[in-house]
Amino acid sequence: MKDQSSALPRAFVFGIAGLLLLGCSTLAEKTPARAEIKNVIMVIGDGMGPQQVGLLLSYARQAPHGVLKNHKTALDRLVAESGRIGASLTYPDGALVTDSAASATQLASGKFAKTEMVGLDADGYPAESVIEKARRWGKATGLVSDTRITHATPAAFAAHETHRSRETRIPEDLLAANADVMLSGGLDYWLPQAAAEKNSAIHREMEANIEHAFRIGSARKDGKNLLNEARKQGYHLVFNARQLRQASGKTLGLFAGSGMSDGIAESLNRRNAGHAEPTLAEMSEQALKILERNERGFFLMIEAGQIDWASHRNDTGLLLHEMLRFDAMLHKVLDWMGGREDTLLIVTADHETGGFGFGYSGKNIPAPTTLASGHVFKPNFNFGNPEILDRLYAQKLSYHDIFAEFDALPPNQRTAAALAERVNRHTEFKISASEAASILATEANAGHRPDHPSLSEKTVPKLAAKTAFFVYTKDNRENLLAELVGARQQVVWASGTHTSTPVFVFAKGAGRAVEPFASILHHTDVGRLTIEALRPEDTAD
Incomplete structure (x- = not known):
């Protein structure tokens, strides 16, 4: 593929998130x-x-x-x-x-x-x-x-x-x-298939090795134990x-x-000095x-990889x-x-x-206030209160874990009210039972989880379907929840x-x-x- 850097301007201003970049020239000139x-x-x-x-x-x-x-x-x-x-x-x-x-x-x-x-x-x-x-x-x-x-x-x-x-x-x-x-x-990709069997010798050995820090399993379909190969190569x-x-x-x-x-x-x-996972x-x-x-x-490569997952x-x-x-x-x-x-x-x-991105919206427009100068400040839109940032930090569980907790309930208890209770307990952006029902109805009608009780398109308002740019259907509920609370967070997402x-x-x-x-x-x-x-x-x- 042709290198296109030579067509770039000699100087530019690149300003995103308040950072200023000046004085650029081509890669060849800069080397x-x-x-x-x-x-x-x-x-x-x-x-x-x-x-x-x-x-x-x-x-x-x-x-x-x-x-x-x-x-x-x-x-x-x-x-x-x-x-x-x-x-x-x-x-x-x-x-x-x-x-x-x-x-x-x-x-x-x-x-x-x-x-x-x-x-x-x-x-x-x-x-x-x-x-x-x-x-x-x-x-x-x-x-x-x-x-x-x-x-x-x-x-x-x-x-x-x-x-x-x-x-x-x-x-x-x-x-x-x-x-x-x-x-x-x-670890699961390094262990033989037998490691998934709780009574196997390799399972017991690994539980002792990891000091019971997490669950032992295997993602392999063969008998290879690649940890043994690693030891042979001198790895501790x-x-x-x-x-x-x-x-x-x-x-x-x-x-x-x-x-x-x-x-x-x-x-x-980080608050627990004895934490098992580094x-x-x-x-x-x-x-x-x-x-x-x-x-x-x-040479060292360090990846903060779960920015992408979130x-x-x-x-x-x-x-x-x-x-x-x-x-x-x-x-x-x-x-x-x-x-x-x-x-x-x-x-x-x-x-x-x-x-x-954060965006401004036409919802929850702040009431007019009188400034020290005596002028009345009356915004036409809601540009977002910085207190939202503290409320985002206060989230106690990821959306993924909230839904995992919900899915662990017996089928007859997986109700809209139960989902709303968990969202409201673990986040600062509350939803109603009817809004929770709209999430479950949308995913049920999309064929993702038809086992949710008491949900039908006729009785529950349906959220906009997530389609072309929301391809990970197993996470669809999380994207739907994000869409639902977006205006309350002053947040927009373009894609999944x-x-x-x-x-x-x-x-x-x-x-x-x-x-x-x-x-x-x-x-x-x-x-x-x-x-x-x-x-x-x-x-x-």
Whole structure:
């Protein structure tokens, strides 16, 4: 595919969420003489477009009782510490919109990729990743994610598969890539089928190994125990926060059967000193401690992956907590960097998800007020009270967990009133029983869950059907709930899927290394710049 960056203007102003970007020129013009870079850290907020960054910044600046110190985020800190800001297009080969597999492949390799393929270029050949190159150059490597290590983004940095769904094959690819540190969820994809049987020896062994921190299962249909293969390759296996703190060498950490806990749960975990599941910040901090021991340097990819999951479900309260999880992790990375001149930090996203935004509406228009000047202030629209930000933070369960709690009820108790009670108990944006009934009726008529009692199109008002851009039907109820409370949250969502919105690129490090990122790029450019920065000066490739 033709590189389109040469047609870009020499200077532009890019203003989203209050951030100003000036003085950009083409990638070729911006590339300086090589800088002495020993380490590269790439942080990816999956689904974190300018809109999601804007939510974090709005919360930091405007929440009346916000939890962030001095109303500042880690991104503010990054920029204040001589960071740079750019923008990057995310599209894959032959399509307008990317998925995480293609986008992460482009970031990892600097080559165009097709959607849903992992670690393959646009022609279907293996694309050597920065992880693989770094190992050839004698550097340490690491992958950290709060999803699961076999998921699209971490997999794209070390695996080569024709489809991202091949998650039972991806662990073998990860072992072949031989990264020094891999920390995430996804244990079920490493264990043999027998691990799902409670009376099996492997099940009992694993329960003891994980110290009963989470449920043991298996996603495999064969007898392979890939943990044994990992041990043979010298990996130290860890399964909870205590074990992770003791890790010092080559480490594989798997802290959940599938995805790790969501951002709301992690916010609660941070208050409990004895929490079993490590936070994203703790995983990142320990990975840095291990990798920094390599005198030749390292490459580390850290993914805040559940920003994407919250955005797919249009769950704004959960999204806020995911952004706060990202923020806490980035502070740890910046703490480690300090004033180092040998490290390049790149913070970006693989794509934006959901088309999120705060908007003004014609509902609940504030009453006129008399100002100190004596003038009457009478808005024509409702532009949103910043107190909404505190109410979003106060959410106690994700929409996903609210519906899971509802589904656990006996069938005859799964009533609209029962759903409304749970929404109202766990969130600050209340719904009525009739509104809950509209959610259940809509999904029942769509054929998703016809077993809900006492629901019919004739007796219950029907919400607008979620169709073309809400493709994950198992989450349809969550999108419907988001639509229902949107006006109360002052929130709009455009989609349940990804968008083509360009994403930010934040960079910090030695001046000559960061300057090329202060431009309008494509993710293949970001990938190539990353590889070039990490490559030792005495190495041709």
